Amino acid sequence: MAIGLHDSDFKNPVVRWIDARLPVFTMMQKEYGTFPTPRNFNYFWNFGALAMINLMIMIATGIFLAMHYTPHTTMAFDSVERIMRDVNYGWLLRYVHANGASMFFIVVYIHIWRGLWYGSYKAPRELLWMLGVVIFLLMMATAFMGYVLPWGQMSFWGATVITNLFSAIPLIGPDIVTWLWGGFSVDNPTLNRFYSLHYLLPFVIVGVVFLHVAALHITGSNNPLGIDPKGPQDTIPFHPYYTIKDSVGVVAYLVVFAILVFFMPNYLGHPDNYIPANPLVTPAHIVPEWYFLPYYAILRAVPDKLGGVVLMFASIAVLFVLPWLDTSPVRSMRFRPLAKWFLVLWGICFLVLMWAGGKPAEGTYVAIARVATFYYFLYFLVILPLLGRLERPLSLPESIARPVLRGGGPLPAGAAAQPMEKA
Amino acid sequence: MADTMAQQRGAQHGATSPGDDGEPRRDFLKLVAGSFAAVGVGAMAWPFIASMNPARDVLALSTTEVDLSPIAVGSAVTVVWRGKPVFVRNRTAEEVQAARAAPLSQLPDPQADQARVMRDPWLIVVGICTHLGCVPLGQKPTDPRGDYGGWFCPCHGSHYDTSGRIRKGPAPANLVVPEYAFTSDTQIRIG
Ligand code: HEM
Ligand code: FES
Numbered sequence: 001m002a003i004g005l006h007d008s009d010f011k012n013p014v015v016r017w018i019d020a021r022l023p024v025f026t027m028m029q030k031e032y033g034t035f036p037t038p039r040n041f042n043y044f045w046n047f048g049a050l051a052m053i054n055l056m057i058m059i060a061t062g063i064f065l066a067m068h069y070t071p072h073t074t075m076a077f078d079s080v081e082r083i084m085r086d087v088n089y090g091w092l093l094r095y096v097h098a099n100g101a102s103m104f105f106i107v108v109y110i111h112i113w114r115g116l117w118y119g120s121y122k123a124p125r126e127l128l129w130m131l132g133v134v135i136f137l138l139m140m141a142t143a144f145m146g147y148v149l150p151w152g153q154m155s156f157w158g159a160t161v162i163t164n165l166f167s168a169i170p171l172i173g174p175d176i177v178t179w180l181w182g183g184f185s186v187d188n189p190t191l192n193r194f195y196s197l198h199y200l201l202p203f204v205i206v207g208v209v210f211l212h213v214a215a216l217h218i219t220g221s222n223n224p225l226g227i228d229p230k231g232p233q234d235t236i237p238f239h240p241y242y243t244i245k246d247s248v249g250v251v252a253y254l255v256v257f258a259i260l261v262f263f264m265p266n267y268l269g270h271p272d273n274y275i276p277a278n279p280l281v282t283p284a285h286i287v288p289e290w291y292f293l294p295y296y297a298i299l300r301a302v303p304d305k306l307g308g309v310v311l312m313f314a315s316i317a318v319l320f321v322l323p324w325l326d327t328s329p330v331r332s333m334r335f336r337p338l339a340k341w342f343l344v345l346w347g348i349c350f351l352v353l354m355w356a357g358g359k360p361a362e363g364t365y366v367a368i369a370r371v372a373t374f375y376y377f378l379y380f381l382v383i384l385p386l387l388g389r390l391e392r393p394l395s396l397p398e399s400i401a402r403p404v405l406r407g408g409g410p411l412p413a414g415a416a417a418q419p420m421e422k423a
Numbered sequence: 424m425a426d427t428m429a430q431q432r433g434a435q436h437g438a439t440s441p442g443d444d445g446e447p448r449r450d451f452l453k454l455v456a457g458s459f460a461a462v463g464v465g466a467m468a469w470p471f472i473a474s475m476n477p478a479r480d481v482l483a484l485s486t487t488e489v490d491l492s493p494i495a496v497g498s499a500v501t502v503v504w505r506g507k508p509v510f511v512r513n514r515t516a517e518e519v520q521a522a523r524a525a526p527l528s529q530l531p532d533p534q535a536d537q538a539r540v541m542r543d544p545w546l547i548v549v550g551i552c553t554h555l556g557c558v559p560l561g562q563k564p565t566d567p568r569g570d571y572g573g574w575f576c577p578c579h580g581s582h583y584d585t586s587g588r589i590r591k592g593p594a595p596a597n598l599v600v601p602e603y604a605f606t607s608d609t610q611i612r613i614g
């Protein structure tokens with residue numbers, strides 16, 4: 001074997017020839033074939049794979065939409081209508097892309113919730129978690145700019161309100177907003193740059209996803225018990241076990257996606273976005289897309305402009321430091337009798353914020369949003385740091401294999417006497 | 424190679440006074456080289472950043488003429504200046520009166536009505552809510568005008584008075600008075 005060539009195990013001569021020079025086949029075999037994976041995943045562990053597929057669907061539909069879309073204020077709205085009416089299957093491409101954005105956020109929210117519930121953000125996966133938060137931010141930027149492109153009323157006024165958030169920055173705020181707009185209001189220069197960035201950012205996301213997965217394959221996956229695999233008896237190869245489990249999830253995901261696209265394609269959208277943008281008339285109720293509502297509710301819960309903006313950004317920023325705010329060494333909420341209920345309450349608050357964000361900013365809605373915002377931060381900044389010290393976790397199972405085998409497989413003698421968690 | 428370097432170091436050691444063993448010199452070179460690189464990168468980044476600021480044609484569209492003669496007392500028109508709506512309102516005597524009667528101490532952004540107008544009835548303000556940029560309602564007779572008879576922003580509930588000053592709600596400042604001039608008794612130029 002020549003010096004520097006990789007020693008390939010593949011038998012097929014062509015594959016072997018390539019693999020010896022560029023070991024991509026060996027890499028795929030190692031990372032997605034034999035990759036040792038905890039044997040006890042539940043369906044929450046499907047959502048990373050689903051997010052990856054969703055990203056590919058967005059890029060594919062986006063590239064084909066871009067072949068028909070015109071990024072100019074006088075033509076954008078009509079070009080989208082032309083996609084809907086005249087372009088072959090244009091309606092399908094657009095509905096898949098628009099609802100794909102919603103599906104992406106559903107999938108990613110569940111993926112994040114999985115991380116919160118099973119403590120996947122804790123050592124040694126801090127960086128993996130933080131890369132995930134970066135992806136989430138990039139997704140939000142991408143979806144926001146994409147929503148501007150059809151140049152309807154919600155596109156225009158959403159863009160106006162969100163870019164104006166930066167005017168809250170003391171001193172340089174107004175200059176930053178002018179710079180973001182490329183003018184004195186949201187206008188053609190703004191539409192052009194948003195289109196450019198909307199095309200770019202998904203590929204940046206692909207890059208960060210690569211790092212996210214690379215970090216995952218160093219630390220290995222967490223699992224529903226939150227304990228580390230102790231040896232080969234605790235893991236199974238990724239293929240075929242999880243390729244098949246992921247495939248089951250993909251089918252379920254595509255069914256939900258198809259129901260949205262074919263039976264209720266405008267259910268999650270706002271009818272005002274079928275009215276062409278009018279810079280002189282603001283719609284009576286501006287609401288962002290559903291996936292931004294919790295943050296919008298936090299923004300409006302604060303009576304002060306700068307304060308609202310700061311708190312809204314802080315609600316995401318706090319996720320970056322979460323690994324250090326949660327002081328408990330126990331990962332999975334299964335073994336945290338108190339934290340578990342506080343986290344459930346946090347989840348409820350998140351949903352309440354999502355609901356309140358879609359209501360007019362007045363009276364009881366604001367009051368409710370304030371309580372939920374308060375708890376949102378209380379959970380991260382006070383409850384988690386304290387619970388690590390105050391809470392007595394349940395005793396952890398000895399290894400993944402034991403509780404997995406409980407009931408079904410043969411138990412080693414004496415195992416029944418082990419203190420075991422109630423799943 | 425490594426040997427020669429070691430010898431050179433040794434030579435330096437011998438040649439310079441104790442304490443100045445070449446390391447401070449190296450630090451200095453690193454610092455200077457680093458600073459030059461940083462300035463160079465900054466200089467190259469600037470055209471990219473500046474290209475996103477308003478272009479010359481955008482800046483050129485910066486004045487708008489308005490004929491005031493068709494605007495009856497008590498009514499208002501909306502004109503476009505730099506892509507933004509500008510409210511031109513011919514106020515009634517009572518509206519002017521109400522604006523002047525409000526004590527400055529009660530205003531979140533204190534400013535006298537006299538300081539916001541050039542000729543009594545004519546109030547000219549940029550029709551953009553200072554909260555997050557919506558266009559407040561109140562130009563049409565059928566629009567809600569809020570608790571103070573001026574404008575009401577439906578987005579997050581800001582109330583403006585008959586001088587375009589913020590009175591209630593999340594907006595931090597009064598509606599902006601653009602630069603304008605009366606070119607004749609019935610004509611203004613904004614910008
Ligand atoms: C992270 C992935 C992406 C997300 C979350 C996303 C999100 C969105 C959203 C929410 C819209 C507005 C849909 C509507 O209401 O009509 C949109 C529109 C659009 N997107 Fe994307 N997008 C992504 C990737 C891409 C890519 C990679 C391209 C191009 C290569 C692209 C091209 C377009 C075009 C041309 C439109 C305007 C047509 C339309 O409104 O349907 N998108 N995007
Ligand atoms: S933009 Fe007018 S109240 Fe928020």
